[in-house]
Amino acid sequence: MDSLTLPTPQDVIDAHARIRDLIVETPVMTSAVMDTHCNAQLFFKCEQLQKTGSFKFRGASHAVSWLPDDCPGVATHSSGNHGAALALAAHLRGISAEVVMPQNAIQAKIDAVGTYQGQVHFCEPTQRAREAGLAHWVDQGRVAIPPYEHPHIIAGQGTAAWELMHQVTDLDVIVSPIGGGGLISGTALATRALNHPKRPRVIGVEPKGADDTYRSLAQGARVDDHQPDTMADGLRALVGEMNLSLIEAHVESVLCVTEDQILEAMQWLWRDLKQVIEPSGAVALAGLMAHPEIFKGQRVGVILSGGNMNLPNPLVS
Amino acid sequence: MDSLTLPTPQDVIDAHARIRDLIVETPVMTSAVMDTHCNAQLFFKCEQLQKTGSFKFRGASHAVSWLPDDCPGVATHSSGNHGAALALAAHLRGISAEVVMPQNAIQAKIDAVGTYQGQVHFCEPTQRAREAGLAHWVDQGRVAIPPYEHPHIIAGQGTAAWELMHQVTDLDVIVSPIGGGGLISGTALATRALNHPKRPRVIGVEPKGADDTYRSLAQGARVDDHQPDTMADGLRALVGEMNLSLIEAHVESVLCVTEDQILEAMQWLWRDLKQVIEPSGAVALAGLMAHPEIFKGQRVGVILSGGNMNLPNPLVS
Numbered sequence: 001m002d003s004l005t006l007p008t009p010q011d012v013i014d015a016h017a018r019i020r021d022l023i024v025e026t027p028v029m030t031s032a033v034m035d036t037h038c039n040a041q042l043f044f045k046c047e048q049l050q051k052t053g054s055f056k057f058r059g060a061s062h063a064v065s066w067l068p069d070d071c072p073g074v075a076t077h078s079s080g081n082h083g084a085a086l087a088l089a090a091h092l093r094g095i096s097a098e099v100v101m102p103q104n105a106i107q108a109k110i111d112a113v114g115t116y117q118g119q120v121h122f123c124e125p126t127q128r129a130r131e132a133g134l135a136h137w138v139d140q141g142r143v144a145i146p147p148y149e150h151p152h153i154i155a156g157q158g159t160a161a162w163e164l165m166h167q168v169t170d171l172d173v174i175v176s177p178i179g180g181g182g183l184i185s186g187t188a189l190a191t192r193a194l195n196h197p198k199r200p201r202v203i204g205v206e207p208k209g210a211d212d213t214y215r216s217l218a219q220g221a222r223v224d225d226h227q228p229d230t231m232a233d234g235l236r237a238l239v240g241e242m243n244l245s246l247i248e249a250h251v252e253s254v255l256c257v258t259e260d261q262i263l264e265a266m267q268w269l270w271r272d273l274k275q276v277i278e279p280s281g282a283v284a285l286a287g288l289m290a291h292p293e294i295f296k297g298q299r300v301g302v303i304l305s306g307g308n309m310n311l312p313n314p315l316v317s
Numbered sequence: 318m319d320s321l322t323l324p325t326p327q328d329v330i331d332a333h334a335r336i337r338d339l340i341v342e343t344p345v346m347t348s349a350v351m352d353t354h355c356n357a358q359l360f361f362k363c364e365q366l367q368k369t370g371s372f373k374f375r376g377a378s379h380a381v382s383w384l385p386d387d388c389p390g391v392a393t394h395s396s397g398n399h400g401a402a403l404a405l406a407a408h409l410r411g412i413s414a415e416v417v418m419p420q421n422a423i424q425a426k427i428d429a430v431g432t433y434q435g436q437v438h439f440c441e442p443t444q445r446a447r448e449a450g451l452a453h454w455v456d457q458g459r460v461a462i463p464p465y466e467h468p469h470i471i472a473g474q475g476t477a478a479w480e481l482m483h484q485v486t487d488l489d490v491i492v493s494p495i496g497g498g499g500l501i502s503g504t505a506l507a508t509r510a511l512n513h514p515k516r517p518r519v520i521g522v523e524p525k526g527a528d529d530t531y532r533s534l535a536q537g538a539r540v541d542d543h544q545p546d547t548m549a550d551g552l553r554a555l556v557g558e559m560n561l562s563l564i565e566a567h568v569e570s571v572l573c574v575t576e577d578q579i580l581e582a583m584q585w586l587w588r589d590l591k592q593v594i595e596p597s598g599a600v601a602l603a604g605l606m607a608h609p610e611i612f613k614g615q616r617v618g619v620i621l622s623g624g625n626m627n628l629p630n631p632l633v634s
Contacts, residue, residue, distance in 0.1 A: 027344065029366075033432065048591040049346075049591060053591060108588070115350065231632060263631070263632065266631050267628065267631065270593050270628050270631065271425070271593075271628055274365040274366060274370060274592060274593040274594075274624035275591060275592065275593065276587050276588075276591040276592065276593060277591075279631075279632075307591035309631075309634075310634035311584065311587050311588055311634060312629040312630060312631055312632070312633050312634050313629060313633075313634075314580070314583050314584065314587065314596075314626075314629055315548060315580065315596075315629070316629050316630075316633070317626075317627035317628060317629050317630075
């Protein structure tokens with residue numbers, strides 16, 4: 001894959017046409033209580049209700065849709081949601097999936113890969129070991145499907161915002177979390193695909209403990225000192241080069257949030273929306289709540305990116 | 318209110334017409350993973366997404382809709398969801414609400430009454446103290462709105478099943494939890510209101526630690542030795558006489574579940590549906606999972622009655 005082949009806004013529209021019968025058109029939730037609290041009109045795009053419990057199924061099923069029928073299998077390395085999403089997307093086409101996972105991946109996400117008939121292969125929790133594990137399967141003839149730095153993945157992830165803009169018109173802004181950057185770069189392309197005089201702006205949010213995109217934009221080049229430390233396990237990846245280019249071109253700003261702000265946003269979502277949202281999935285709302293001045297009085301799309309996590313005992317409060 | 322004036326199936330249809338613009342038509346969720354696990358086709362009616370987080374808003378807003386414009390205020394005693402539901406229903410009509418709550422009510426439910434502008438008045442956690450507290454407000458001219466033994470309340474609660482049967486056709490059976498019996502008796506009436514040759518059967522589920530309805534049906538009269546002991550705080554009430562009559566006439570059977578079974582059902586709903594469901598709200602699914610032989614291969618409506626609880630720390634698993 002030539003890393004210079006950036007996906008285009010039209011690619012998001014095309015991706016949606018390819019996968020619309022495979023994915024769930026996830027609902028948009030609202031809450032009068034949260035609107036009052038946040039002083040804005042919030043529209044929550046519920047990707048925790050996507051197949052496999054996260055938006056990752058969009059990109060994975062899009063990438064898989066381009067494979068030939070005689071594909072000998074797919075492989076990836078993933079600490080989480082991309083692995084489960086790829087496993088199901090491949091399984092639905094009768095294709096096997098090998099998922100290289102670090103030994104310290106959370107149990108709920110390891111279990112999910114198996115639920116969707118993927119094969120888990122553990123490795124040491126280092127980038128080098130993950131890449132070596134994947135290389136082994138590529139040597140065996142499997143097609144590597146990366147988690148975020150890939151035009152098909154980015155275009156697929158953009159379908160969440162594409163749906164959202166058709167479910168809710170006249171949004172002022174869409175807020176998305178940033179990990180490797182697949183979701184936000186797809187989101188930015190989706191807004192550019194809209195044939196409407198007023199396009200929503202796009203704002204990204206990162207944990208302060210994984211602020212590689214924020215720092216990369218500030219210094220004008222991707223950082224190389226990335227040592228993530230955040231509960232948001234889905235946002236620990238280093239932003240992709242392709243993703244960073246799209247963010248630089250199309251995203252208004254990147255906000256950073258503390259661990260306490262992430263936790264508070266999660267608690268709002270659990271208590272008020274009654275939705276089990278994983279830490280990464282609450283980061284967009286955390287950004288909005290941490291910077292109310294940016295969003296005051298606006299119509300804001302907030303992407304809840306997923307809901308997979310080791311659950312607490314519901315009875316211990 | 319004459320306790321012999323039982324509500325009719327037509328009353329559910331009429332109630333729906335009166336309140337449809339006030340309530341949320343809650344979504345129906347499905348899960349391929351849970352269908353496989355339970356060997357049946359499950360349709361979850363999501364009352365945790367109703368206003369105030371439980372089905373109780375249906376009955377409360379229906380009862381309030383019958384009050385005159387110059388009503389001097391309403392009052393009730395409640396350990397939970399009915400209090401918050403009545404507070405909001407009254408507030409939306411500009412009517413004040415006095416809610417007598419036992420001191421040991423859970424904090425989340427106390428807070429909710431205030432959120433919806435109701436006035437909380439604490440009392441000792443005994444039936445006598447609750448009734449005395451309510452009597453005080455009735456003496457002050459407030460209209461008492463009981464939580465379940467009232468034709469308007471029962472007809473209003475039945476609108477959940479009424480909606481469900483229009484959202485999902487050809488259900489074989491609807492499963493509902495039983496506390497005071499408002500939801501299940503309304504549900505039974507709703508199925509009788511359906512103009513269709515095949516009506517869903519109705520099955521109720523109780524915690525073993527609050528099996529007053531099960532025992533009342535077995536002995537042919539309401540029990541008087543009711544000492545509830547269950548985590549399902551919404552199901553601790555003694556079944557109403559009016560409710561018991563309707564259950565006897567229209568409900569196929571009542572199943573009982575253990576505390577462990579309730580907890581397991583909750584965990585399935587949190588993990589797989591990504592829905593925060595309170596213990597009482599998971600009891601219908603617990604009954605289905607405990608008695609798979611009754612439901613095998615059938616199309617089953619499962620009422621998730623609410624999602625209000627003291628939440629655990631999301632990060633401690």
